[in-house]
Amino acid sequence: MAQSFCNVVLDTLPATGARLEVLFRQAGDGFLQVEYGREQRANLQDSFRTQVINDIILSKNLLGLIETVPGIRTNLFHFDPEELSMLNLIDLIKEAEESVKSIDDIVVESRLIHLPIAFEDGETKKAVEKYLKEVRPEAPNVINGYNLEYIAMCNGVTVDQVKNMLLGTDWYNSGGGFWPGGAFFWPMDPRCAIVVPKYNPPRTWTPEGAVGIGGPCVFTYTTPTGGGYQLFGRTIPTFQFSQKHPLFKSSPFLYKSADRIRFHEVTEAEILHIYEHVHDKTDYQYQIEEGRILVKDYLKFYNSEEVQRGALEFQAKQREGTRRAPRI
Incomplete structure (x- = not known):
């Protein structure tokens, strides 16, 4: 029946x-x-x-x-x-x-959060090394001890081009989820729309502040946890359970829905220095600008001939990269 x-x-x-x-x-x-x-x-x-x-x-x-x-x-x-x-x-x-x-008619209230990032930092490399040792020694997404080359391969571009894309667009938060304080970030410039498969199986450990990409979404890990996104670097704290730092007094979470983040590259030493001044000395000043997204203006940019041509060219490279990249 x-x-x-x-x-x-x-x-x-x-x-x-x-x-x-x-x-x-x-x-x-x-x-x-x-x-x-x-x-x-x-x-x-x-x-x-x-x-x-x-x-x-x-x-x-x-x-x-x-x-x-x-x-x-x-x-x-x-x-x-x-x-x-x-x-x-x-x-x-x-x-x-x-x-x-x-x-x-739509106007979206949207803060712009400037986040420093260190590419290929030591802590995320430890997470990849642990994965190779304890979970999948021959993982095809790990090339030369890390994930950036695999990300580049899947998208038909170079590692430097991947970094430029990550730095070259604002990433829009469609909403929180997956993990306390987490957020799903999408590229606002379609010419930077990197796509990559997730780990299979996932990692057992990822450090706080790790930044990775799974499918089309960038994610910043708020606490040490497992995880399956391909790692490319580390940023500063975006969650503080103790709420000692002034920014986290009203909420332990940094992100709000419709926030945008914009990465800028720094050294790993600078990232470690900021961790100390967020969690211990609590005197680090986060760079956050109040702002709005005028959807009419954004769509004019998005639908412009230059942007659409560049997006189509990149998608062609992605298709070829996906064809060539090893399956996870």
Whole structure:
């Protein structure tokens, strides 16, 4: 006898010229997932819209709304159903959606966080060495003791070109996840859209501050943990459980949804010096600028002939690189 399943799509909003179809999915008792479109895609336009709608809902200070978890094309609303009904929440989100008539109207509040990074640092190299020794001695993603050459190979470019791409674009946070304080960062310039497979199997240890890439997303590791992203360097603390440093007094997490990070290269000695002045002396000054993303201006840049031509040229190199690179 065929098993029947409850339809978890509670309601929808039809697609318009400004957005994809909006699906309202039951995600458990006290959880509602809002999703853009029925097909998987990673497009920053969806995240920009998600963030603006999220801000509208949060500004209402709804009794019973516990938290929201925005992502690249979804938002998870956690609420107390005894104080806020699912149907009322859906109606409020629909109202917010209808208030945003055009993608050109969207302005996203977005801080710019400047992060120093040391490429091929000693701590992340120890993590790779430990992986070779204890997990997979012949891992094809480890070349000359590290992951950068494999990243370059998969993308059909050189190691220096990979570094230039990592430094050459702002990385946009579509939302937190995976690990406390973590964030998923996407390149705002499609000419820097590196893609690489993850470790198989994952590492058992990764140092605090390690920076890596898995699929199309950059991730900065907030604490020592396992992990599967290909490593390329180390940055400064983005999480502090003790909350001793002034920046972390209100929250142990550095990142907020819609933040952008911009890397600049420094020596490993500078990174270690900053760790001391964040966790011990607590007098390091983080470089954070308040700002906004004017979506109309961003799309003008993104869709420009120069950017699109460069992105297509890079994608051709990626296809060839992927063909040549060993499978993990």
